[in-house]
Amino acid sequence: MKTSTWDFMLIHCVLLGILVDSSSPSSISNFLSVSSKVGNQAILPCSWKQHLGDLAPSSCHIQWATPADTVFELRGESRWEAEEFEGRVEVPMEKLGSGDCSLVINDVQIGDTGRYESFMVVDGVRSTKTKVFIQSVRLSVHDHKSLQSGVPGEDLVLDLYTRHSVRVVFQGRNTSEWSDVWMRSDADSERVEKHPHDETLTLKKLKSSDEGTYKVLDQHGLAVSTMLLTVEDNSTALKLQQIPEKQAPTDDAAKNSCSALLLFSVLVTSFQVIHLL
Structure with a gap:
């Protein structure tokens, strides 16, 4: 009897441990993935109604955090955002009433890559606060890659993609060294x-020596974009266009070819006649 009681208690404890562990954010299966490119907007989905029912958003506040720190909090009219996200994050208040607590990140950066978790902090008994886990989202931010071509003397517009781009470097086609362009x-x-308003650069009057790889870097030295530029001379392109693939024979050439064939036939026939005689 004692053994049966002990086994029951052991099973009970194991089941309780499983339930507690399954309620932690790291083990919850409702895990989403979102991807974006540097400078674009990313929306991290969140819906609080399926967790809190009809509880009004005014009685709680939303919190978004990474494993390292809090990113954004909204409580009524009060809001707070981490320094590295300042001016770039928002949970639209007009959508909260319908249950949408999605985090909008504008001008996303490579450094924004990581896991984000959302919580609703609600009033509990005896003025205590309870933090209810809502959603876990994995954000992946990628750099831009492109191929461009130009001709000597033309201008080339290079996209910086974001106001956080601080440097452009260049590697020539026949070298392994990088040099600063801007x-x-x-x-x-x-x-x-640099364009006075847009995040673009104009490289003026291209030269053959401008051919190579251009990288746009952010303040952390991370690549915002990589662009491979080829510079083609107009005269070279024109010569390539003028090379005929296969020319059909002209009328004169065709006539000369027929005459030669006829003469050859006459000679062969004469030879055969002489041989018979």
Whole structure:
């Protein structure tokens, strides 16, 4: 009897441990993945109604956090955001009433990559606060990659994609070294000009030596974009276009070919006649 009681208690404890562990954010199966590119907008989905029922959002507040720190909090009219996300994150209040507590991240950066978890903090008994886990989302942010071509003398527009881009470096086609093309603190030069409003650079009057790889980097040295540029001379392209694939014979050439064939036939026939005689 004692053994049976002990076994029952052991099974009970194991089941309780499983239930507790399954309620932790790290083991909950409602895990979503979102991907975006640097400079674009990312929306991390969140719906509180399936967890809190008809509890009004005004009686609680939303919190988004990474495993390391809190990213954003909204409680009524009060809001707070982490320094690295300042001016870039938002939970639209007009959607909260319908249960949508999604986090909108504008101008996403490579460094934003990671896991995000949302919680609703609600009033409990005796003025205590209870934090209810809502959603876990994995955000992946990727850099831009492109191929472009130009001709000598033309201007090329290079997209910086984000205001957090601070440097552009260049590696020539026949070298392994990288050189600086532009820094955000630089003034416009004869060959490189930053648009006064848009996040773009203009590389003026391309040369053959401009052919190679361009990287746009953020303040952490991470690649925002990689662009491979080829510079083709107009005269070279024109020569390539003028090379005929296979020319059909002209009328004169066709006539000469027929005459030669006829002469050959006459000679062969004469030879055969002589041989018979």
